[in-house]
Amino acid sequence: MTVSVCTAEEVPQLVASAVGLFAEDGGRHDPSVDVGWPAREGESYYAALVEDPAVLCLLVPGGGGHLVGRLCRPNPLRPGVVTADLESLRVDTGHRRAGIGAELVAAFFAWAKENGATETKVKAFAANEGALEFYRAQGFEPFEVILRRTS
Secondary structure (H helix, E strand, C coil): CCCCCCCHHHHHHHHHHHHHHCCCCHHHHHCCCCCCHHHHHHHHHHHHHCCCCCCCEEEEEHHHEEEEEEECCCCCCCCCCCEEEEEEEEEEEEEECCCCCHHHHHHHHHHHCCCCEEEEEEECCCCCHHHHHHHHHCCCCCCCCCCCCCC
16 A cells, blocks of 8 residues: 555545544543644644645545644754654554555655654553554654653
C-alpha cells in the first residue's frame, strides 16, 4: 500500500482519521482529552497544516490512517539540533500488521531528513504498550520521561 501527501480536498479524510485516533488512544489513555475536538475543530486545524510547508500530512488510501509530522524551530538550549516531531499517527484497525505504519514512519523520516532535521521525536502514552513497541521497532528510543501528578 502506498501512502500519499494529503491535499486540501482530502482534509475531511484526515479529520475522520484523527477522530478515530482521539477515540481509540486519547480517550482511552487520558480521560481529560476532549475526544470531540477533531470533529468540531479539526477541519480548520488540519486544513492549515496541509498548507504549511513545515508540516507533513500523509494519508493511507481508503481511510486506512494518517500521519502528521512537524518541523520545530531550533531550540537555543540545543543549538544545531533541528527536530521533526511525529505529532499524530493512526492506522485503522482493519489495516494493522500489514506494514502501513512502518511505511508512514519511513516517509516521515525521509521528509524530516530532506528538511534538515537532525532528530525525530514522537510521544506516546506510557500505558499504550502497542504504540511503544511499534515506535521502538521503528528505531525510536526513550529520551525524556514526563512524570505527572494529578490533584
